[in-house]
Amino acid sequence: MKKLLEGSQAVAEAVRLCRPQVVAAYPITPQTHIIERLAQHVADGELAAEFINAESEFGAASIVLGAVAAGARAFTATASQGLLLMTEVLYNIAGMRLPVVMVCANRAVGAPINIFSDHQDSMALRDAGWIQIYVESNQEAADSLIQAYRIAEVCELPVMVCMDGFFLTHTFEPVDLPSQAMVDGYLPAFRFARTLDPTQPMTLGGGSEADNYQEFRVAQHHTMENAQTVIEAFDADFGEQFGRTYGGLVQDYRLAGADTVLLGLGSLMGAVRDVVDRLRDQGQAVGALRLRCFRPFPAQALIEQLRAAQRIIVLEKAFSAGAGGIVAIELRAALQQAGITTTVDSVIGGLGGRDLTPEVIEAIIRGAKPDEHEATCRFAPDHIAPDNINSGEASHG
């Protein structure tokens, strides 16, 4: 049954349904109601997990590392500076191939201080060896969290579910929460093959030198690449069991016959769908493609969907200063490898919580064609007021 839930609450309920045994977090801004709700569930006896208040995000990540190494299913969530403080541990989790699942409630990073949403935090962790899934709605956040545990535990890779801070975490919208029996039927109990056990001592993440360190990374890379089929299969299976599916790696919207394709990530794609509908009604051949899984990078899936496009616009809420849009750079490389010469127009916007309104998105699509400028990327225009609106300041004193 659908309920109107705040995004953080929807995710907390999904986490509870996955039966984690350990939840660890550092309870300070930037933190979300996800952790608050889970703490409440544990206190109310509705979740049989150990809730551990850590001394920092570094500590929280270390606790879930240890918990999973000891064979427990674990959860943590953070954002922004908190995610950056976890960085060293997140690399270790990935290197030890521990199936940790976390939520990043995407927010900007300082300086200047800004608590609002963009994708700079998780994008900075793109090389850490974590699967990254960017969701568009609170329903998808909850569903992806359930998928994430299954993907993580089968691949022995950590998964970060990335949901936009505020735009999703603080938004009430209808969410259909599955029953415990349905989740139990989809997600088997966690049995970790390499559980640390004092009766059978073993080292995890121990020393490795030049003679074999690289092999660990090669194995990690191949497992990440192979995870693409797992992510697709588990999303399809989720669709069969729950009636909802998200395209696996990428999700297309009105791509058939589209000359211009706008590619993006996360909650902004809802407004993009509205703009696509509006432009289609005006006879413009516009479509959209949502990059759901950013790591592993689904080059083949993107190439297949973009092969026919005459114009590709990548709109992203993060960038690499001095280089440009991160997704756009990777997409250009993938297309070039496939012999596709379509120019990729890289647009950066929505930084620090700036709202990417339908008017702004439409202006981006109508704006400069990529062959008309030399820059590696351009920046989205600031807020554009809808036509003829009252300024609210009129003649009032």
Added chain:
Amino acid sequence: MNMESKNEATLLDIRFHGRGGQGAVSAAALLALAAFDDGFEAQAFPRFGSERRGAPLEAYVRISNTAIRAHNQVYTPDAVVIQDASLLRSEPLLRGLKSGGLIVLNSEQPPDGFSEEGDGFRWLCLPASLIGERHLGRPLPNTVLLGALASATGWVSLSALEQAVTSHLERKGEEMVKANIAALREGYQFVAQEEEVAS
């Protein structure tokens, strides 16, 4: 929005203005919960500054009979609900308000310079803090304003609002629920009586 209009695509945007601590975020959530309970699609979310008690903040609600996909702020509301009239002096609260749009104001009358003859808006003024204080012991205008909004527009039903208040405040105890429902009803009645007098 009544149930007959469900056949055509309708989207209502409501913007709440308050100060940190006055409950604008809860008010938006309650309205969305009620609309959802009435069978509509609904969305609510706040726009915080870094949380500070007393600082101006906004919260938004969308009510629609089709799925709501966009997660943008509300720029062209059908109604604005103002919890603190003093904000009118410092913030452009009426920006983007549609022609003929409704203003629900927590005050016995609009401040000087507002609500001029023919400004094209519909002003609904009521002493919501005073009414709230009588029921809740503190000058909280939230549920009173929601009752008034529901009564003036018919966008959500009183019973759905009562249900939303009950579920939202459940953890705070039966007394709190009862007092808020009483405040909600008085806000609802206030408008109903005014309309009776006017007709």
